[in-house]
Amino acid sequence: MMAVKIYSKYDKVKYLRKEALPTALCPGCGGGTVLNAFANALDELNLDPRDVVVVSGIGCSAWIASPYFLADTLHTTHGRAIAFATGVKVGLPDKKVVVISGDGDLASIGGNHLLHAARRNIDITVILVNNFIYGMTGGQVAPTTPFGAITTTSPYRNIEHPLQISETVAAAGASYVARWTTAHIYQLITSIKKALQVKGFSLVEVISQCPVQYGRRNKMKEPAEMLRWFLKNSISLSKAKKMSPEELEGKFIIGEIVNRQRPEFTEEINKLIEEVADRYGLGDDNAD
Amino acid sequence: MIIRGDEPEQLRLLRKLYKPGNYFMQGNEAVAYGALFAGCRFYAGYPITPSSEIAETMARELPKLRGYYLQMEDEIGSIAAMIGASWTGFKVMTATAGPGFSLMQENLGYAVMTETPLVLVDVQRSGPSTGQATKGAQGDFFQARWGTHGDHPIIAVSPVSVEDAFWETIRAFNMAEKLRTPVIVLFDGVIAHTREQIRIPDVSEVEITYRKLPASEKEAKLPFGDPHGDGIPPMPLFGRGYFTHVTGSTHKENGLRDVYTQEVHDRLVRRIHRKIEEHKEEIQKWDEYFTDDMDILIVSWGVSARPSLGAVLKAREEGIRAGIFVPKTVHPFPGKRMKELSKNVRAILVPEMNLGQLILEVQRYVNDNIVIKGVNKIGGVPLRVDEILREIRGVA
Numbered sequence: 001m002m003a004v005k006i007y008s009k010y011d012k013v014k015y016l017r018k019e020a021l022p023t024a025l026c027p028g029c030g031g032g033t034v035l036n037a038f039a040n041a042l043d044e045l046n047l048d049p050r051d052v053v054v055v056s057g058i059g060c061s062a063w064i065a066s067p068y069f070l071a072d073t074l075h076t077t078h079g080r081a082i083a084f085a086t087g088v089k090v091g092l093p094d095k096k097v098v099v100i101s102g103d104g105d106l107a108s109i110g111g112n113h114l115l116h117a118a119r120r121n122i123d124i125t126v127i128l129v130n131n132f133i134y135g136m137t138g139g140q141v142a143p144t145t146p147f148g149a150i151t152t153t154s155p156y157r158n159i160e161h162p163l164q165i166s167e168t169v170a171a172a173g174a175s176y177v178a179r180w181t182t183a184h185i186y187q188l189i190t191s192i193k194k195a196l197q198v199k200g201f202s203l204v205e206v207i208s209q210c211p212v213q214y215g216r217r218n219k220m221k222e223p224a225e226m227l228r229w230f231l232k233n234s235i236s237l238s239k240a241k242k243m244s245p246e247e248l249e250g251k252f253i254i255g256e257i258v259n260r261q262r263p264e265f266t267e268e269i270n271k272l273i274e275e276v277a278d279r280y281g282l283g284d285d286n287a288d
Numbered sequence: 289m290i291i292r293g294d295e296p297e298q299l300r301l302l303r304k305l306y307k308p309g310n311y312f313m314q315g316n317e318a319v320a321y322g323a324l325f326a327g328c329r330f331y332a333g334y335p336i337t338p339s340s341e342i343a344e345t346m347a348r349e350l351p352k353l354r355g356y357y358l359q360m361e362d363e364i365g366s367i368a369a370m371i372g373a374s375w376t377g378f379k380v381m382t383a384t385a386g387p388g389f390s391l392m393q394e395n396l397g398y399a400v401m402t403e404t405p406l407v408l409v410d411v412q413r414s415g416p417s418t419g420q421a422t423k424g425a426q427g428d429f430f431q432a433r434w435g436t437h438g439d440h441p442i443i444a445v446s447p448v449s450v451e452d453a454f455w456e457t458i459r460a461f462n463m464a465e466k467l468r469t470p471v472i473v474l475f476d477g478v479i480a481h482t483r484e485q486i487r488i489p490d491v492s493e494v495e496i497t498y499r500k501l502p503a504s505e506k507e508a509k510l511p512f513g514d515p516h517g518d519g520i521p522p523m524p525l526f527g528r529g530y531f532t533h534v535t536g537s538t539h540k541e542n543g544l545r546d547v548y549t550q551e552v553h554d555r556l557v558r559r560i561h562r563k564i565e566e567h568k569e570e571i572q573k574w575d576e577y578f579t580d581d582m583d584i585l586i587v588s589w590g591v592s593a594r595p596s597l598g599a600v601l602k603a604r605e606e607g608i609r610a611g612i613f614v615p616k617t618v619h620p621f622p623g624k625r626m627k628e629l630s631k632n633v634r635a636i637l638v639p640e641m642n643l644g645q646l647i648l649e650v651q652r653y654v655n656d657n658i659v660i661k662g663v664n665k666i667g668g669v670p671l672r673v674d675e676i677l678r679e680i681r682g683v684a
Contacts, residue, residue, distance in 0.1 A: 017531070020544055050529040055372070067533045067544055072526040074375060075535035075545075076368065077398050083360065083368035087332065090356050090369075091290060091376025092527040113368075116361040269356060276351040282301060 012039040020067040028223030030182040030208030031064040041192035052096045057081035060136045061102030061129035079110030082117045085124050093266040103130040103144040107165050118172035121200040122265035131210040139213030150217045166205045170258045175200025177257040181207035181230035200264045290377035292498045293327015299491050308490040315479040318450045320345035322457030323381050325494050329355030330378035332369035337421050338477035339411035342383035363388035367395040374404045377525045383409035397436030398536040405464040409473040411480045414668045423668025424477025429645035432472045433619050441564035444472040444619040446590040451486040462497040478591040499523050513541035519563030572622040575614040582611030585633045592639045599676035608684045626653040635683040639663035
């Protein structure tokens with residue numbers, strides 16, 4: 001009851017599954033910002049949530065929209081959300097199929113599905129929430145953890161370098177890729193809107209704060225400190241192009257990385273079915 | 289557009305493409321045609337010997353029936369994609385072999401927990417590990433039963449011939465749809481690559497089932513409830529405005545997660561068991577020959593049931609009173625019938641292409657005073673009639 005009261009003040013509450021509230025997200029988590037940005041993007045596009053299927057995997061970020069978002073929601077196994085979403089999209093090519101999940105889920109254990117969905121260019125929108133950490137399991141090092149950072153499984157310092165998710169997915173063939181942080185809310189909403197409208201695979205990488213598991217161990221225990229860190233270290237694409245890899249270490253390149261037209265998978269597969277029907281003369285017998 | 293397989297347009301296409309009559313084909317092809325007749329219009333897979341002809345046949349035939357073939361990046365993605373497609377309303381299938389089956393186990397458990405109908409064909413090959421990749425075996429009896437973690441029921445069928453593969457695949461689909469559950473076709477590399485005669489029927493001879501859909505908004509709001517008392521909830525498909533929530537976590541009848549209440553988990557997992565248990569009689573299927581007057585019983589399955597029957601026939605010619613019991617449904621194992629048959633025999637032989645798996649299930653249902661002996665052969669070569677006959681003579 002308490003929850004209903006609090007959330008009734010939120011103007012996008014109609015997009016939420018009220019019986020699932022309050023959310024399980026920690027105070028100061030960036031997940032709420034992402035959920036808000038997603039709800040605003042749908043609202044501005046005037047999209048009916050009945051035309052949206054949300055798929056997620058395992059981890060804190062998988063919880064952002066599932067079960068909280070009021071749509072068909074498929075909460076899957078660890079790392080496999082994009083592969084599940086592939087089947088959903090083939091079955092429902094006219095619906096918006098959106099994957100919202102984390103960096104560990106989508107870029108580590110599920111990294112191969114991410115690459116191949118981008119290569120296939122299937123019309124799925126992925127909102128990948130990158131908080132540099134495995135939050136739900138207690139703050140272990142991830143393939144996205146910045147070099148040198150302290151985590152529960154890199155207690156001295158992280159000796160690995162993080163995967164550049166957006167650049168990798170762009171190289172794999174996605175139609176649309178953008179990266180923002182939770183401190184760039186309007187740009188984020190605009191990019192989610194574009195991603196939803198683009199025909200083909202789209203990725204919006206959101207750098208997000210986890211003050212509890214990441215910030216606390218890296219001298220940023222207040223959420224606001226993390227947001228200031230994002231703002232201070234965000235570099236626009238055009239600026240980044242003039243910088244050396246050494247200068248870019250520890251920076252967040254923000255902006256639209258690609259936005260292009262490429263053949264889309266479900267359109268191709270349906271085109272193929274028509275070609276096969278023509279080739280074997282399988283049309284309606286009465287029409288002959 | 290979601291295709292169930294029983295639409296007039298689909299029946300027209302099936303008739304036009306596949307004329308009834310006798311054909312000479314491989315076991316793997318028969319599985320694929322069985323799936324097409326059962327209404328499967330979505331296949332996601334990853335190549336692996338000795339199952340690949342199933343994928344090849346589906347890739348060639350599915351588009352003709354306006355169905356979808358997807359080659360995924362691995363086996364994990366394959367079962368994931370088909371679970372996603374099943375929630376949109378498709379009848380779905382994948383085929384693999386031992387190593388790929390191992391990779392699919394986690395999502396197989398997800399399908400059990402979320403009550404997602406699907407058919408998973410495991411063309412058993414010689415293991416462990418890469419083993420003899422091109423050779424058949426029967427080593428996945430318990431991988432099928434207990435491969436995924438946690439308490440769970442499972443249905444697995446095991447065909448004995450090419451024609452049987454066609455019909456058992458159809459039966460697998462019908463059970464998956466009716467009971468809202470994954471069903472395994474526990475095939476083997478020997479029959480998969482055997483070519484023999486098969487009669488392709490007219491579509492009117494094939495009975496097919498489609499899952500229960502919610503009859504009302506109220507039913508749709510309980511995707512994991514039991515509104516009909518049969519343990520099988522109607523399935524509120526995606527894209528129909530129901531706002532269905534599906535999770536592999538322990539969930540309440542409305543689909544929402546509750547992992548803290550003991551009763552919720554107990555109720556959910558027990559119902560999932562109950563829906564299989566209460567339909568056991570119709571799930572279990574077996575063949576038996578010469579069981580009216582026998583001293584020695586052969587219990588065998590899949591490819592090994594063939595030389596076993598040959599050995600029983602030879603033994604009868606020699607005056608040995610042997611009979612044979614062949615479970616076609618291997619899980620849940622038809623234990624009741626096994627027990628009945630064991631009462632009048634002196635010895636039981638269990639021929640199989642492994643070092644003793646089905647035999648463990650047989651032992652559970654048979655009294656200690658009856659001799660139970662395995663006839664086991666591994667290395668990718670099927671048992672021969674004379675090898676089994678020798679063992680029969682040994683206990684006669």
